[in-house]
Amino acid sequence: xxxxxxxxxxxxxxxxxRGISLDVPAGQVHAIMGPNGSxxxxxxxxxxxxxxxxxxxxxxSFGGADLLAMEPEERAxxxxxxxxxxxxxxxxxxxxxxxxxxxxxxRRARGEAELDAVGFLRLAxxxxxxxxxxxxxxxxxxNVGFSGGEKKRNEVLQMAILRPKxxxxxxxxxxxxxxxxxxxxxxxxxxxSPEFSALVITHHQRLLDHLVPxxxxxxxxxxxxxxxxxxxxxxLEANGYAGVxxxxx
Amino acid sequence: MPAATETIDTVQSLTQSGYKxxxxxxxxxxxxxxxxxxxxxxxxxxxxxxxxxxLEWRLAAFAAWEAMTEPNWAKVGYPKIDYQDIHYYAAPKxxxxxxxxxxxxxxxxxxxxxxxxxxxxxALAGVEGAGMEGVIGSGNPDIAIDAVFDSVSVATTFRDTLxxxxxxxxxxxxxxxxxxxxxxxxxxxxxxxxxxxxxxxNSAVFTDGSxxxxxxxxxxxxxxxTYFRIxxxxxxxxxxxxxxxxxxxxxxxxxxxxxxxxxxxxxxAAVVELVAFDDAQIKYSTVQNWYPGDANGRGGIYNFVTKxxxxxxxxxxxxxxxxxxxxxxxxxxxxxxxxxxxxxxxFYSVAVTxxxxxxxxxxxxxxxxxxxxxxxxxxxISAGRSDxxxxxxxxxxxxxxxxxxxxxxxxxxxxxxxxxxTVPYIxxxxxxxxxxxxxxxxxxxxxxxxxxxxxxxxxxDAVGLIVNGFCKEVLKELPMEFAVxxxxxxxxxxxxxxx
Numbered sequence: 001x002x003x004x005x006x007x008x009x010x011x012x013x014x015x016x017x018r019g020i021s022l023d024v025p026a027g028q029v030h031a032i033m034g035p036n037g038s039x040x041x042x043x044x045x046x047x048x049x050x051x052x053x054x055x056x057x058x059x060x061s062f063g064g065a066d067l068l069a070m071e072p073e074e075r076a077x078x079x080x081x082x083x084x085x086x087x088x089x090x091x092x093x094x095x096x097x098x099x100x101x102x103x104x105x106x107r108r109a110r111g112e113a114e115l116d117a118v119g120f121l122r123l124a125x126x127x128x129x130x131x132x133x134x135x136x137x138x139x140x141x142x143n144v145g146f147s148g149g150e151k152k153r154n155e156v157l158q159m160a161i162l163r164p165k166x167x168x169x170x171x172x173x174x175x176x177x178x179x180x181x182x183x184x185x186x187x188x189x190x191x192x193s194p195e196f197s198a199l200v201i202t203h204h205q206r207l208l209d210h211l212v213p214x215x216x217x218x219x220x221x222x223x224x225x226x227x228x229x230x231x232x233x234x235x236l237e238a239n240g241y242a243g244v245x246x247x248x249x
Numbered sequence: 250m251p252a253a254t255e256t257i258d259t260v261q262s263l264t265q266s267g268y269k270x271x272x273x274x275x276x277x278x279x280x281x282x283x284x285x286x287x288x289x290x291x292x293x294x295x296x297x298x299x300x301x302x303x304l305e306w307r308l309a310a311f312a313a314w315e316a317m318t319e320p321n322w323a324k325v326g327y328p329k330i331d332y333q334d335i336h337y338y339a340a341p342k343x344x345x346x347x348x349x350x351x352x353x354x355x356x357x358x359x360x361x362x363x364x365x366x367x368x369x370x371x372a373l374a375g376v377e378g379a380g381m382e383g384v385i386g387s388g389n390p391d392i393a394i395d396a397v398f399d400s401v402s403v404a405t406t407f408r409d410t411l412x413x414x415x416x417x418x419x420x421x422x423x424x425x426x427x428x429x430x431x432x433x434x435x436x437x438x439x440x441x442x443x444x445x446x447x448x449x450x451n452s453a454v455f456t457d458g459s460x461x462x463x464x465x466x467x468x469x470x471x472x473x474x475t476y477f478r479i480x481x482x483x484x485x486x487x488x489x490x491x492x493x494x495x496x497x498x499x500x501x502x503x504x505x506x507x508x509x510x511x512x513x514x515x516x517x518a519a520v521v522e523l524v525a526f527d528d529a530q531i532k533y534s535t536v537q538n539w540y541p542g543d544a545n546g547r548g549g550i551y552n553f554v555t556k557x558x559x560x561x562x563x564x565x566x567x568x569x570x571x572x573x574x575x576x577x578x579x580x581x582x583x584x585x586x587x588x589x590x591x592x593x594x595x596f597y598s599v600a601v602t603x604x605x606x607x608x609x610x611x612x613x614x615x616x617x618x619x620x621x622x623x624x625x626x627x628x629x630i631s632a633g634r635s636d637x638x639x640x641x642x643x644x645x646x647x648x649x650x651x652x653x654x655x656x657x658x659x660x661x662x663x664x665x666x667x668x669x670x671t672v673p674y675i676x677x678x679x680x681x682x683x684x685x686x687x688x689x690x691x692x693x694x695x696x697x698x699x700x701x702x703x704x705x706x707x708x709x710d711a712v713g714l715i716v717n718g719f720c721k722e723v724l725k726e727l728p729m730e731f732a733v734x735x736x737x738x739x740x741x742x743x744x745x746x747x748x
Contacts, residue, residue, distance in 0.1 A: 076705035092718025
């Protein structure tokens with residue numbers, strides 16, 4: 001599904017990604033872990049096409065297509081979704097209207113029929129119920145006045161509605177209490193299928209107890225220094241990053 | 250259809266055809282020679298077979314105008330206008346139609362292109378004698394239109410239905426003939442002939458416009474609407490609108506404008522006067538999308554408008570709502586003179602400037618009576634290399650005890666080469682008055698756009714969503730049909746403003 005080959009990127013003059021190679025086959029969930037400043041969020045932004053980052057080398061193939069050649073909205077239409085670590089507020093923009101406009105833009109690009117207001121609301125209400133979100137979150141403005149947890153759940157709601165082929169979750173667990181964490185994990189688990197993959201960026205092993213990954217990669221100073229099965233996350237939790245990163249260095 | 254879909258459609262149709270409304274209709278015109286003298290004024294008055302008092306009134310305005318100089322305090326710049334190089338009268342050559350059957354089919358076809366819901370098109374196409382009631386049911390409900398094609402009102406619709414309730418809605422030139430006492434009493438009573446340079450010019454040479462009278466206690470049974478369109482080359486358009494709501498009357502009036510593409514700048518100087526008596530309510534909504542010129546501002550309309558309402562009666566209320574997306578230059582301050590005790594004035598405005606457009610717009614709320622209240626909500630959006638100025642005056646006179654005003658001015662910047670300016674004047678001469686002013690300036694952040702794009706929205710859609718969100722408070726004041734048109738216009742006028 002996703003194949004990253006020697007990806008290098010910088011912001012301004014600062015090298016952040018120094019050659020990342022990674023394969024996420026369809027149907028798999030991979031976790032990216034690593035200390036602060038290791039380049040985890042940058043990887044998410046670069047995959048989604050943030051213009052603040054300059055790709056200086058390497059390639060990314062997404063479902064066989066050249067991801068780096070696409071505009072951010074084309075990546076979304078192709079089935080990529082980034083759940084933001086700090087979701088943006090859009091004052092005055094109604095959440096339901098935003099989601100429906102986004103969904104229909106994506107459906108149009110995929111050659112599918114657009115959903116009318118009634119059909120969309122039915123879908124959105126069902127999904128938000130599953131995520132234990134109050135109905136009024138659909139009526140409020142996008143992320144405006146949302147608590148940290150509500151913002152994260154809103155990201156998962158967007159994901160559930162847009163039905164991506166690959167979701168990149170950037171520290172979606174940060175700032176969540178244990179109940180909210182479980183809801184978010186359940187939201188992602190519900191999407192798991194042979195056609196859905198996820199790249200879960202996280203600091204803690206906690207999320208991975210609920211969202212069990214197929215592979216875990218440890219990122220340090222812009223490189224993947226170790227990869228392994230789910231047990232690697234538990235090892236990190238027990239010994240800290242220092243041991244793993246030092247081993248690699 | 251979601252706004253975004255419409256945005257795409259509209260943007261596509263625009264990029265394919267340039268300014269969508271930039272076509273010219275080939276109708277024979279009757280044009281006065283260029284230039285402005287007392288004789289031009291006499292000629293216009295004679296062409297319109299006006300009574301002597303109106304000619305005198307025009308000549309007084311002309312004398313006042315000659316003695317005045319063009320104002321230069323607004324934050325707009327433009328080459329000097331040669332007032333002697335303009336035609337002051339242009340009318341279709343045929344005589345005014347007696348019935349809709351006589352309306353030039355080309356004109357009706359043009360309205361169709363513009364998407365004007367002129368119900369008579371259906372009536373004309375249908376069986377003769379088909380009642381208006383039947384037509385109202387189809388398509389857009391309950392809007393009466395007085396269509397202004399250049400200078401002569403060509404077709405006024407729904408007059409029978411309106412006449413039943415005693416409402417008068419007709420071209421002002423007709424009102425001069427049919428209701429001279431009403432016109433004579435109120436014309437110039439809100440905006441005197443010597444009020445300002447452009448109002449004086451308008452008073453001297455106005456050729457047509459709309460007249461509305463709502464009798465005592467009558468709630469106008471439908472929205473009244475006028476579409477303005479400037480068509481003849483080098484013709485200044487000088488519309489004159491007068492709306493009177495008698496005691497307890499209510500009316501909602503819509504004004505919309507499109508103009509065809511031009512090479513030379515066109516002057517437009519309209520005057521709108523509203524009079525509201527005891528407990529009367531007038532809601533006046535405008536969507537203005539005149540040609541703004543090309544990317545360098547060439548060919549755009551100069552729009553110098555004087556709009557003012559007199560809230561004469563106790564508890565009367567006037568509400569101005571405007572969405573200004575067009576014109577190269579907008580100079581416009583719809584105002585309320587709050588004379589009646591407990592009278593209310595409202596001003597809701599969205600002004601969008603892109604490329605080289607310049608807008609200097611706002612309002613004046615003059616509190617004279619006790620317990621008068623006013624609300625001002627202004628949303629300015631600047632993009633490209635444009636300049637957008639809010640200029641407002643809130644004046645509380647000594648007798649206006651308990652007067653209240655709340656003003657909110659928000660500016661949204663797109664890009665880093667545009668300007669937003671807020672110039673509020675507040676004068677309070679009564680210690681019991683409460684005046685509040687809030688202002689914000691924000692910018693569409695790149696990260697907001699990225700967030701939207703990562704969800705599949707194009708940059709244009711994202712800007713459209715954010716801008717419509719920014720303007721929501723004002724757009725919700727518009728009647729439904731207008732709100733949809735306004736959303737489209739916002740997106741279209743900001744096309745190409747990012748990236």
